[in-house]
Amino acid sequence: MTIENMEYDTLLDRFKEILRLNNLKFTKQREVVLQTLYNHDEHFTPENLYLLIKDKYPSLNVGIATIYRTLNLLEESDMVTSITFGAQGKRFELANKPHHDHMICRSCGSIIEFEDEIIEKRQIEIAKEHGFKLTNHLLQLYGICKKCSSAKNQYKKEIRSNV
Amino acid sequence: MTIENMEYDTLLDRFKEILRLNNLKFTKQREVVLQTLYNHDEHFTPENLYLLIKDKYPSLNVGIATIYRTLNLLEESDMVTSITFGAQGKRFELANKPHHDHMICRSCGSIIEFEDEIIEKRQIEIAKEHGFKLTNHLLQLYGICKKCSSAKNQYKKEIRSNV
DNA sequence: CTGGGTGCAAAGTGTTTGCACGTTG
């Protein structure tokens, strides 16, 4: 559990400040959640994160409820963001990296991140046109990734809507 | 339960054809689900749709499981599409109208539909750049609608992330 | 030493499924 670099320190300070402002306490559990998110550049489900932390810090004896509570807290305070996949629940990632969107493979579930200036700008314009005060957005492209479309036939629709 | 116009007939025929192709049966319940979606230009939760149908066709004595089963069937066969909101589950709408995306008000939950050629095109380009075979996408803009931002203070963040 | 935090288990959600009976083709 070494705190090893500047960027993480900044995040940690921000977290502590948020906690302080809201009369919340800085606990080992909250620190470990933040740190684990920082150390692993993944899109965690609460379950994944719980298992990883349980495994890495068995003595903490963390409960999954705490993971949920901490993720919700971090999300409300804009330190993590979440994306929702079809059915299988939310996934969380740290909000410290530059904004990006996701391309999700329907076959293998892999996630490709991307960022596009043109789309970002258009969104702002569109919101403005509708008198809508934009706070954030969600853009997900679904399809089949390079790897899977070269592998034959991993995805097949069950219900045919055409002859 | 009148079938009153051409467009609906087309949808119905398509639905029947899909059912036929997959050896499924055309039932009153399935028809009523399709028809209700057609008659109401809304984004239904399964629950909403269930309550409306229950109310409008009490003699059908429909069960919510059938609503779920039918919506899933319609979605798999591309006759309806769904959008997922933060936590509160999926909402469904008929796929017969031109493609559009959604702006969702965090305060009152209202949904504004929009469509943008520039964004659509960029998505296709981006997917191509990554060798990703795009099947569909999800774009949701979150924020506060015109009405709510003129009404004072309906939305307030609970957790302050800044001073 | 006080108020918030935690783990646990129970309770909530929203959705799916097994079953016996009903209906479609």
Next chain:
DNA sequence: CAACGTGCAAACACTTTGCACCCAG
């Protein structure tokens, strides 16, 4: 009349919550 569909209730998966104890400030 066979196979699929339905309603019902139970089962599920994911998430939240009540509570007694714990710990940060």
